[in-house]
Amino acid sequence: MQTKRSYIDGVHPEAELLKExxxxxxxxxxxxxxxxxxxxxxxxxxxxxxxxxxxxAKGRPQDNPLIVHVCNRVMANLLxxxxxxxxxxxxxxxxxxxxTLVMPKxxxxxxxxxxxxxxxxxxxPSHPVALRLIExxxxxxxxxxxxxxGKPSPTSGSHVWRDMKSKIPLxxxxxxxxxxxxxxxxDLSGGIPTILRPGGISKEQLEAVLGEIQVDExxxxxxxxxxxxxxxxxxxxxxxxxMVGSSERVxxxxxxxxxxGHARLxxxxxxxxxxxxxxxHNRLPDLLFVLGSKNRPEEVASNLxxxxxxxxxxxxxxxxxxxxxxxxxxxxxxxxxQKAAGRKIQYI
Ligand code: AMP
Ligand code: MG
Numbered sequence: 001m002q003t004k005r006s007y008i009d010g011v012h013p014e015a016e017l018l019k020e021x022x023x024x025x026x027x028x029x030x031x032x033x034x035x036x037x038x039x040x041x042x043x044x045x046x047x048x049x050x051x052x053x054x055x056x057a058k059g060r061p062q063d064n065p066l067i068v069h070v071c072n073r074v075m076a077n078l079l080x081x082x083x084x085x086x087x088x089x090x091x092x093x094x095x096x097x098x099x100t101l102v103m104p105k106x107x108x109x110x111x112x113x114x115x116x117x118x119x120x121x122x123x124x125p126s127h128p129v130a131l132r133l134i135e136x137x138x139x140x141x142x143x144x145x146x147x148x149x150g151k152p153s154p155t156s157g158s159h160v161w162r163d164m165k166s167k168i169p170l171x172x173x174x175x176x177x178x179x180x181x182x183x184x185x186x187d188l189s190g191g192i193p194t195i196l197r198p199g200g201i202s203k204e205q206l207e208a209v210l211g212e213i214q215v216d217e218x219x220x221x222x223x224x225x226x227x228x229x230x231x232x233x234x235x236x237x238x239x240x241x242x243m244v245g246s247s248e249r250v251x252x253x254x255x256x257x258x259x260x261g262h263a264r265l266x267x268x269x270x271x272x273x274x275x276x277x278x279x280x281h282n283r284l285p286d287l288l289f290v291l292g293s294k295n296r297p298e299e300v301a302s303n304l305x306x307x308x309x310x311x312x313x314x315x316x317x318x319x320x321x322x323x324x325x326x327x328x329x330x331x332x333x334x335x336x337x338q339k340a341a342g343r344k345i346q347y348i
Contacts, residue, residue: 001166002169003169003171004169005157005165008173010034010128010129010174010175013132018133018136021033021133022137025042025044025133025141026138028050029050029170030054030167031169032168032172035069036125036127036130036177037098037179037181037183037199038146038154040144041057041164042143044137045068045110045113046140051142054066058144058146065113065121067100067121067143068109068120068121069122069143070141071124071132071134071135072124073091079109080101081103090188093209096125097124097200098183099123099186100183100185101121101123101186102186102196103188104120105120117227119189127178129174147159148163151234151309152236152304155177155305157171159305161173179298179301180304181336187225193206194216204327234340235340235342236316238269238311238318239344240340240341240344242338242340242344242346243320243321243323243346243348244323244346245346247322253348254320268317269316271307271322272289273292275294289306291303300333301332321337321341324337
């Protein structure tokens with residue numbers, strides 16, 4: 001299939017491009033589009049064969065359900081029942097935005113969308129292209145991240161192009177995504193609201209509005225409530241080591257690891273903070289990518305997936321990544337870094 005990549009204005013999206021996207025979606029085809037978190041791979045959520053194409057294009061396991069994107073409350077009401085006071089508060093404070101709500105589904109929601117679960121995950125994105133595209137289509141849009149399964153989520157049109165070209169008819173490219181990490185997934189289906197996946201809205205932000213919040217800690221061999229959390233997402237091809245500790249100790253340890261890697265004729269890439277970068281240049285890594293300042297986690301979040309992808313593209317055998325402080329957006333950043341590193345975390 002030939003893929004068209006159309007550049008679209010991220011603030012005032014061109015009407016004819018939105019129309020073209022909506023036509024493909026209504027015809028049961030896939031369209032990649034920007035959201036404020038990452039790029040989404042969209043399909044008509046009410047069309048089972050369109051949704052099946054998402055799983056095929058991504059190589060996504062069938063048991064990993066899809067988030068449904070809506071542009072207004074009426075559309076949400078078609079898909080979800082049992083609006084609790086907590087759900088209303090979430091909508092009021094965080095929609096449109098990077099918060100996905102897991103709630104009991106109506107009969108309108110297809111099994112392929114929820115992987116047979118009784119609840120559906122639903123979100124209203126704030127990116128003008130995403131919102132206007134859903135509006136123009138007039139349908140709820142199922143959309144996971146527009147990457148091949150197992151690769152870092154795409155945070156630019158170029159990432160989507162590399163993963164999806166020749167698989168889908170249209171990519172709407174509005175450049176880089178603002179947040180750069182996926183949405184927070186919050187389970188509101190019963191009891192205390194529970195974070196299933198940390199993301200663009202922090203636990204602290206949710207607590208300020210909802211009071212007590214739980215975090216679903218994934219234990220070994222346990223079936224996760226968000227099925228996607230069991231997959232080793234965001235995994236670069238190289239062996240990744242996450243280092244957590246003071247800047248000085250991280251710099252020193254990275255220097256040693258670069259030396260050791262080079263002795264084994266390995267290419268060693270470094271993902272570090274702005275503060276550590278000046279002390280790592282002269283250790284001569286094969287790639288040095290600055291994620292952003294320690295004091296600006298939103299900068300680190302928006303660059304993280306670009307850095308991981310770059311390490312793969314440049315063939316790094318070993319990737320040394322500097323951790324950030326937990327709390328706020330830092331918790332979501334560390335969640336993604338830990339997943340990318342598998343179990344290889346050094347506390348120093
Ligand atoms: P992605 O769309 O690739 O960013 O992944 C969506 C995440 O939301 C995955 O971790 C899914 O397992 C999770 N998710 C989607 N639908 C549901 C649902 N109905 N119940 C629980 N988790 C869900
Ligand atoms: Mg994904």
